[in-house]
Amino acid sequence: MPSEMMYAQAMATAITEEMTRDSNVIFYGQNLGMTDRDPLVRKFGKSRVRITPISETAEMGIAVGAAMTGLRPVVELWMSEFMLVAMGQLLNEAPRLRYMSGGQIKVPLVFKAGYGFAAGWAGQHSNCIYHTMMGIPGLKVALPSTPADAKGLMAASIRDDNPVMYLHHYMTMLGKGPVPDGDYVIPFGVADVKRPGSDVTLVATGWMVTKSLAAAETLAKEGISVEVIDPRTIAPLDVDTIVNSVKKTGRLVLVDQAPRHASVAAIIAGEVAERGFHHLKAPVKMVTALDTSIPYSEPLEKYVLPSEEKIVWAVKSVLGK
Template sequence: MAREMMYADAIAAAITEEMQRDPNVIFYGQNMGMTERDPMLKKFGKDRVRITPISETAETGIAIGAAMTGLRPIVELWMSEFMLVAFDQIINEAPRLRYMSGGQVKVPVVFKAGFGFAAGWAGQHSNCIYHTMMGIPGLKVALPSTPADAKGLMAAAIRDDNPVVYLHHYMLTLDKGEVPDGEYVIPFGVADIKRSGSDITLVATAWMVKKSLAAAERLAKEGISVEVIDPRTVAPLDVQTIVNSVKKTGHLVLVDQAPRHSSAAVIIAGEIAEQGFKHLKAPVRMITAMDTPVPFSEPLENFVLPDEHKIIQAVRSVLTGQPVSSALTA
């Protein structure tokens, strides 16, 4: 059985269910559990649901220390950029401590944050910073694109014995979708084929999956059969599913909301250059954000981000070998 659920509610459901299942799971962050009326506080009490000051280094570092000593903390960081304040803890502490101890400790912690807010949040609250984190051995990174994935990946993140950066996309918050009832855990490192096709492979994450599916729908009317793959976790990254798809389609477009050189796309392109080159009938195309900070005003913002139109143009260009008409989609 499944029921329709909002993306944000699916995340909350996973956290609630995991906290019910395991008393070692705690949940804290800024501006949460502020009053006795808070539903999570009511359900789990103020030992396990806590409000914190604006102290990202301590919030993340305390979670790491708590994880090393038996708890499974979920830190609500709200916006992925706030992690930058605490990047030492996320990049150079959490994923290193197990290794440096020769495997003696584990650090089961979830750093939860939204990202990619494309609604006038300007240069410092709209970014996609997963590229750096997916290149850190010891760290895992989940990027759910649907309510079902949001729930299943959060449950997996909480149960994982490693530090996980769980990034949910702001623009998907209100999206509704079918979510399986009861325990639902999606294993990390398993890509999902969101739409099957035979002419070209689109690989996209989070909000870009939705845009790629919309583009695929329109391209189908032109007789172009598009396969859309969502890696769901970019660390670990399921390269094999992408290689298998490219084997079938011979064409690959990588769609990513991040700027070109800090995208997951650029890493996937490298893997396919090594593992899938012989299957490609045309060069790989990357549709990413322009290499600018995200601007504030709506037409400026739209201009720099990937969209359905840019994806469609890229697909046509890759299949026909004709250059894209707009020089700005590079």
């Protein structure tokens, strides 16, 4: 039976369920479990739920060492840009140690953070930095867009034997939706067709899925059938589902909140150019953020980011309308 719940609640449910299931799962971060009244502290104790100083390098590096030696740490990093402070641990330690050891060790951990906070957080707290991470062999990246995916991908991330960057979108946190009860694990590398269609393939992640579905609804009223695909994990990336959809529709629009050259869109465009070029009836169109930092003032911010209107326009343009 599915329950109706918010995205944020779905993530928390998965963490609680996994901590209940496996005593090796620990959860820590800044401003977390600060008092004995904290529900997670009450349930799991202060040994497994910990508060940390503002020390991303140590928070993430300690997770690496703990994972190497038998724990499954989930680190709450709050905002994805905070991980940039500890880029070495994220990109050059966690995903490399297993490989360098010739497969002798594994590093099962989850770096959890929010991203894309398009609500006036300005230049350093609302970016999409996942593009860099999706190109690091050994690191997995999950970008859930719905409450059900938020739960299923968190469970999968915690159970995975590799380092996972789990990024939740701040603008979807309050969104409600049906979430399966009990054990619900979404496999990595399996895209989800959020809306079937026949005229244009539209690929989006995170909050852009919400916007793409709204655009698809608008376009349906004009008789245009859009298929919306959410890869859900960008490393590994399910290219097959996208190429198969392009075979059917012949048209591809890629929506991404990241700047153009640091977007998943650019990567998917490359994959489709190699594997699906002969199916395309029109050039691929990318709807991404402009190549700027994120500005503070609302009209400026809106101008920079993809919107429903921009998506509608892009779909029409690949249809020659």
